[in-house]
Amino acid sequence: MALKIRNSNNHKNELTRDRLLDEAEDLFSQRGYHAVSVREITKAAESNLAAVNYHFGNKQNLYLEVFRSRWLPRASQIQQSFKQSLKNSGNPTPTMVVQSFARAFLEGPMSADERTRHFKLISGELVQPTEAFELVVEQVFRPLFGKFLEDLRKVMPDTVDEKQMILNVFSILSMVLYFNFARPLITTFVGGQEHNDIETRLVDHIVQFSLSGVGSVKEEVGK
Amino acid sequence: MALKIRNSNNHKNELTRDRLLDEAEDLFSQRGYHAVSVREITKAAESNLAAVNYHFGNKQNLYLEVFRSRWLPRASQIQQSFKQSLKNSGNPTPTMVVQSFARAFLEGPMSADERTRHFKLISGELVQPTEAFELVVEQVFRPLFGKFLEDLRKVMPDTVDEKQMILNVFSILSMVLYFNFARPLITTFVGGQEHNDIETRLVDHIVQFSLSGVGSVKEEVGK
DNA sequence: GTCTATAGCAGGATAGAC
DNA sequence: GTCTATCCTGCTATAGAC
Numbered sequence: 001m002a003l004k005i006r007n008s009n010n011h012k013n014e015l016t017r018d019r020l021l022d023e024a025e026d027l028f029s030q031r032g033y034h035a036v037s038v039r040e041i042t043k044a045a046e047s048n049l050a051a052v053n054y055h056f057g058n059k060q061n062l063y064l065e066v067f068r069s070r071w072l073p074r075a076s077q078i079q080q081s082f083k084q085s086l087k088n089s090g091n092p093t094p095t096m097v098v099q100s101f102a103r104a105f106l107e108g109p110m111s112a113d114e115r116t117r118h119f120k121l122i123s124g125e126l127v128q129p130t131e132a133f134e135l136v137v138e139q140v141f142r143p144l145f146g147k148f149l150e151d152l153r154k155v156m157p158d159t160v161d162e163k164q165m166i167l168n169v170f171s172i173l174s175m176v177l178y179f180n181f182a183r184p185l186i187t188t189f190v191g192g193q194e195h196n197d198i199e200t201r202l203v204d205h206i207v208q209f210s211l212s213g214v215g216s217v218k219e220e221v222g223k
Numbered sequence: 224m225a226l227k228i229r230n231s232n233n234h235k236n237e238l239t240r241d242r243l244l245d246e247a248e249d250l251f252s253q254r255g256y257h258a259v260s261v262r263e264i265t266k267a268a269e270s271n272l273a274a275v276n277y278h279f280g281n282k283q284n285l286y287l288e289v290f291r292s293r294w295l296p297r298a299s300q301i302q303q304s305f306k307q308s309l310k311n312s313g314n315p316t317p318t319m320v321v322q323s324f325a326r327a328f329l330e331g332p333m334s335a336d337e338r339t340r341h342f343k344l345i346s347g348e349l350v351q352p353t354e355a356f357e358l359v360v361e362q363v364f365r366p367l368f369g370k371f372l373e374d375l376r377k378v379m380p381d382t383v384d385e386k387q388m389i390l391n392v393f394s395i396l397s398m399v400l401y402f403n404f405a406r407p408l409i410t411t412f413v414g415g416q417e418h419n420d421i422e423t424r425l426v427d428h429i430v431q432f433s434l435s436g437v438g439s440v441k442e443e444v445g446k
Numbered sequence: 447g448t449c450t451a452t453a454g455c456a457g458g459a460t461a462g463a464c
Numbered sequence: 465g466t467c468t469a470t471c472c473t474g475c476t477a478t479a480g481a482c
Contacts, residue, residue, distance in 0.1 A: 016447080016448080031351060032255065032257065032350075032351050034255065034257035034258045035257045035351070037474080037475065037476085038475080038476065038477090039474085039475075039476090047448085048447095048448060048449055048450085049449090049450090049476095049477095050448075050449070050450085050477085050478080051447085051448075051449095052476090052477095053476080053477060053478070054447070054448080055447090058476075058477075059476070059477090094437060098437075120350065123349075123350045124350055124351075126346075126404070126405050126407065126408060127255070127343065127346045127347055127350050127404070128254060128255050128258070128347075129407050133407070137408070137411055141408065141411075142411075142412075145412065152437070156437065156438065157438070159438075160437070160438045164428070164438070166412070166413070167424075167425075167428040167432070168432065168437045168438070170401075170402075170409065170412075171398050171428070171429075171432045172437075174397050174398050174400075174401035174402070174405070175394050175397050175398075177397075177401065177405075178393075178397035178400065178401055179393075179397070181349070181350070182349050182397070182400075184349065184352050184356070185349060185360070185364065186393065188360050188364075188365075189365075189368065189389070189393075190389070201390075202390075205387070205390040205394070206394070209390070209391065209394045209436065210436050210437055211436040211437060212435060212436045213432065213433050213434040213435045213436045214317060214321075214375070214379065214383070214391045214395075214433055214434060215379065215380070215382070215383045215387070215391070239465075239466080260456080260457065260458085261457080261458060261459085262456085262457075262458090270466080271465095271466055271467055271468085272458095272459095272467090272468090273459085273460080273466075273467070273468085274465085274466075274467095275458090275459095276458080276459060276460070277465070277466080278465090281458075281459075282457095282458065282459090
């Protein structure tokens with residue numbers, strides 16, 4: 001899957017080190033750390049087997065460098081996108097806060113492939129944390145989570161207490177991550193067809209669901 | 224983590240094949256398929272290196288058998304729990320449907336360790352699908368998802384259209400999976416302390432959030 | 447900075463004795 | 465059904481020529 005368009009042409013002009021990082025990210029995101037060999041990475045990068053050790057010392061370090069030099073910057077982009085979108089929206093409402101957040105994750109400047117790589121990498125860390133997890137939590141999740149919580153609290157009534165707010169944020173985050181992360185599952189249900197506008201649809205849904213749940217309920221009516 | 228209590232004593236009375244499955248499940252769930260070696264599994268099961276090949280043919284098959292003979296039955300338990308809980312609740316309301324669903328996943332008869340193993344295994348498949356994924360989707364997710372969708376539709380107004388309902392179900396499922404699956408992340412935020420009653424708290428939250436979102440909003444008020 | 451060659455080892459798998 | 469011994473492949477990592 002994901003046609004390799006970027007091969008020969010781009011490779012010529014890119015430094016070995018960068019090509020290694022690109023291919024490593026691609027392969028690690030697709031199949032995880034342990035299922036990918038250094039041989040495979042160097043071959044994909046059209047470089048020598050020894051290149052990984054020369055440029056990064058060892059495999060583990062290459063993996064970490066993928067997070068440091070590729071993943072973190074993209075996470076910053078998402079964060080920036082969230083802040084900007086919120087700033088541009090003027091007087092913020094709950095809708096705007098949630099919408100900005102969801103958009104930053106599901107839409108934004110990244111290409112679909114890039115986003116897929118991005119979220120597959122972090123999904124791997126969520127399931128099987130390595131050293132990179134710590135890095136990512138401290139530098140990305142904690143500040144982002146904090147800001148979102150703060151922004152949301154500002155526009156919510158004071159009747160909503162702190163713990164409830166935290167769980168609310170987790171719930172929204174769960175959807176945002178999940179709709180990126182569980183694509184295989186979603187695809188098997190919704191099917192591959194559907195409108196390409198799916199991202200917008202998802203954002204709308206997340207906003208709506210976050211603000212009012214499944215919709216107007218007819219409680220106590222039964223059957 | 225997860226003290227090994229079940230070692231020597233239980234091992235004596237259990238068949239090699241079962242011990243292999245137990246230990247395989249434990250190790251695969253903790254670190255994933257590729258990071259675990261057959262040597263490690265047989266050692267943990269206090270059996271011989273050749274035992275895996277004798278009983279299961281190869282490593283991949285052992286992994287699949289873990290899903291077939293350990294994971295699927297537990298998934299059935301969850302499914303049963305959902306159905307029972309719903310039946311017992313008499314005239315169903317949206318609250319009851321969502322609550323039954325969330326409870327089946329987050330509470331229920333499994334031990335905490337068992338549930339952790341269960342969800343770490345499926346998380347791995349969601350991120351890096353193997354042959355087991357197909358099995359699990361067809362035999363568990365599709366029917367469960369279908370039933371939940373159906374039950375929920377019965378108690379929702381007809382104004383909610385089909386696609387919206389599907390997204391609603393995904394959103395609820397996302398929370399339910401996420402609160403099991405992203406424990407490392409949640410733990411780093413909420414901290415390890417807190418009440419042991421956390422499961423009940425989470426179920427309450429999911430129900431509340433699913434039905435009415437973040438809570439009564441003060442829209443258009445700003446700041 | 448890139449290459450070849452190879453060390454050195456861990457992995458899955460099997461043959462064959464018991 | 466369990467064991468030992470062993471094969472063989474594939475891996476990471478490094479030494480050293482260019």
